Amino acid sequence: MESKDLNQAETNDKNEVDAEVQEEKSVSVEDKEEQEEQEKQEAQDVSNESHDLQSESDSNTEAEVSKETELGSKGDVLKAFEKLKSAYQKDRDIPLKERKRILKRIKKLLNSQKDKILEVISEDFRFRAHSESLVSEIFMVVSTIKYILRHLDEWCESEYPEVSWVYWPAQLEIKPQALGVVGVIAPWNYPVQLSLIPLIYAIAAGNRVLLKPSEITEKTSLWLLENLPKTCGEDVVQVVHGGVEVSSAVSELPVDHIFFTGSSRVGKMVMRAASQNLTPVTLELGGKSPVVIHPSYSISKAAGRIFSGKVFNAGQTCIAPDYVLCPRDRVDDLIEQLRTVFSNRFPALEQNADYTAIVNDSSRERLQELLDDASAKGAKIIEINPKQETLKAKMPLILVQNPTEDMRVLQEEIFGPILPILPFENMEEATQYVNKRERPLALYYFDNSSSRIRSFLNNTLSGGVAINETILQVAQENLPFGGVGNSGMGSYHGKAGFDTFSHHRSIFKQSRFALSAALVKPPFGGFFKLLVKFLSW
Numbered sequence: 001m002e003s004k005d006l007n008q009a010e011t012n013d014k015n016e017v018d019a020e021v022q023e024e025k026s027v028s029v030e031d032k033e034e035q036e037e038q039e040k041q042e043a044q045d046v047s048n049e050s051h052d053l054q055s056e057s058d059s060n061t062e063a064e065v066s067k068e069t070e071l072g073s074k075g076d077v078l079k080a081f082e083k084l085k086s087a088y089q090k091d092r093d094i095p096l097k098e099r100k101r102i103l104k105r106i107k108k109l110l111n112s113q114k115d116k117i118l119e120v121i122s123e124d125f126r127f128r129a130h131s132e133s134l135v136s137e138i139f140m141v142v143s144t145i146k147y148i149l150r151h152l153d154e155w156c157e158s159e160y161p162e163v164s165w166v167y168w169p170a171q172l173e174i175k176p177q178a179l180g181v182v183g184v185i186a187p188w189n190y191p192v193q194l195s196l197i198p199l200i201y202a203i204a205a206g207n208r209v210l211l212k213p214s215e216i217t218e219k220t221s222l223w224l225l226e227n228l229p230k231t232c233g234e235d236v237v238q239v240v241h242g243g244v245e246v247s248s249a250v251s252e253l254p255v256d257h258i259f260f261t262g263s264s265r266v267g268k269m270v271m272r273a274a275s276q277n278l279t280p281v282t283l284e285l286g287g288k289s290p291v292v293i294h295p296s297y298s299i300s301k302a303a304g305r306i307f308s309g310k311v312f313n314a315g316q317t318c319i320a321p322d323y324v325l326c327p328r329d330r331v332d333d334l335i336e337q338l339r340t341v342f343s344n345r346f347p348a349l350e351q352n353a354d355y356t357a358i359v360n361d362s363s364r365e366r367l368q369e370l371l372d373d374a375s376a377k378g379a380k381i382i383e384i385n386p387k388q389e390t391l392k393a394k395m396p397l398i399l400v401q402n403p404t405e406d407m408r409v410l411q412e413e414i415f416g417p418i419l420p421i422l423p424f425e426n427m428e429e430a431t432q433y434v435n436k437r438e439r440p441l442a443l444y445y446f447d448n449s450s451s452r453i454r455s456f457l458n459n460t461l462s463g464g465v466a467i468n469e470t471i472l473q474v475a476q477e478n479l480p481f482g483g484v485g486n487s488g489m490g491s492y493h494g495k496a497g498f499d500t501f502s503h504h505r506s507i508f509k510q511s512r513f514a515l516s517a518a519l520v521k522p523p524f525g526g527f528f529k530l531l532v533k534f535l536s537w
Contacts (some may be wrong), residue, residue, distance in 0.1 A: 309470025
């Protein structure tokens with residue numbers, strides 16, 4: 001269904017966007033050759049770097065980058081930044097009409113290169129289900145563009161708050177303006193969506209964007225490098241491809257805002273580097289997102305919805321259910337229901353076109369280490385592998401029963417198809433368990449009682465919540481998306497995305513007839529004293 005909608009959208013926009021694209025200035029062959037030569041001379045292998053970020057590049061995995069891939073350098077980052085900075089200093093905010101044209105060009109690019117995008121993402125993941133990529137990488141971005149185009153005129157309008165009668169007839173205005181040049185550092189798990197959605201909101205607000213996609217999904221990153229600058233204009237978007245050195249260089253730039261998506265550990269490093277320039281940051285991080293099932297809720301319904309959120313993208317999602325708190329007397333039922341729903345939907349895995357692989361060997365090894373640690377410390381490992389296949393890049397759903405606090409599966413964000421299940425005696429115990437831990441990016445609660453739902457929400461705190469469902473909250477454009485505490489700082493999606501990349505400038509316009517000027521205009525004589533006495537009454 002999504003594919004049909006996207007094709008129809010492409011047809012509807014074709015005439016308008018084709019005319020706009022013809023106006024784009026292409027980069028000359030000579031410039032391309034010069035740039036490629038420069039990149040060859042300055043390229044460095046990320047494995048040789050000793051920067052603090054080296055131990056972890058993106059969300060919970062080490063970089064596995066082909067030695068044949070040419071990585072950018074700090075010099076490339078500075079060159080890209082200077083180009084965007086010069087464009088901003090010359091032309092300031094991108095005009096509203098041009099912002100809309102750019103967003104439509106991005107939409108056309110996604111529609112026209114759908115198949116190529118699905119191909120490169122799948123190659124980067126060793127196999128990514130095309131259905132998942134279509135929904136999460138194409139449909140969600142196109143949907144976001146449509147939403148922004150419907151609301152952008154309204155968002156760009158000034159607000160005129162009421163002025164206190166003391167200062168009448170002065171006028172007040174709140175005017176949204178672009179920040180200037182912003183940096184976006186994107187992760188590998190949704191390499192198109194998490195690169196483009198922040199970039200789209202930044203452009204919608206009138207900014208120029210320096211994008212650093214993940215080197216782990218290198219083919220997708222190179223596609224972004226090849227296509228985004230010529231689609232948006234090189235004075236609007238620059239893309240830098242590379243590893244640790246490039247990520248560090250972007251974090252250290254005096255940009256006007258940094259938007260980072262990745263792990264909490266690396267997010268702290270980005271924030272530390274940005275603080276040297278007092279650069280504000282938005283941190284979209286992760287953590288351990290719990291599921292809590294009320295004793296009265298249907299276990300079969302809960303299992304189906306937990307399953308969907310956990311196995312999408314093979315659990316490599318920042319808001320995937322990380323562990324389940326289940327009533328003690330219903331744990332066995334939950335395990336059987338999860339086994340049934342997984343086996344029914346995925347009777348085989350290795351050749352299944354709807355089941356995604358783990359992104360690389362180091363990520364899969366880390367997941368296996370979590371299981372080995374749990375098994376060695378007494379947990380029961382339940383692998384749901386209907387045909388008992390020997391899997392290479394893929395990993396089945398694996399349940400961990402009776403985990404304890406000393407196990408890594410309860411200490412680290414899992415980021416894969418492993419699901420610990422913890423029993424509880426009563427809801428107070430479950431709520432306390434959630435509250436004793438870092439505040440999660442997402443919290444999932446299954447219950448049909450409105451009063452109990454309200455009570456649970458009032459007694460917990462998380463970035464976002466889904467009731468009787470998992471992960472679908474991220475697809476709601478009318479909801480801001482972001483974390484709290486260790487799971488993030490700031491938010492985007494909808495108006496929040498526009499506001500994140502805007503400065504809401506306060507403007508006070510005095511009238512020539514104003515009497516309030518006497519409050520700050522010496523000498524302070526009798527009229528001043530009379531006025532203050534009156535106003536303080």
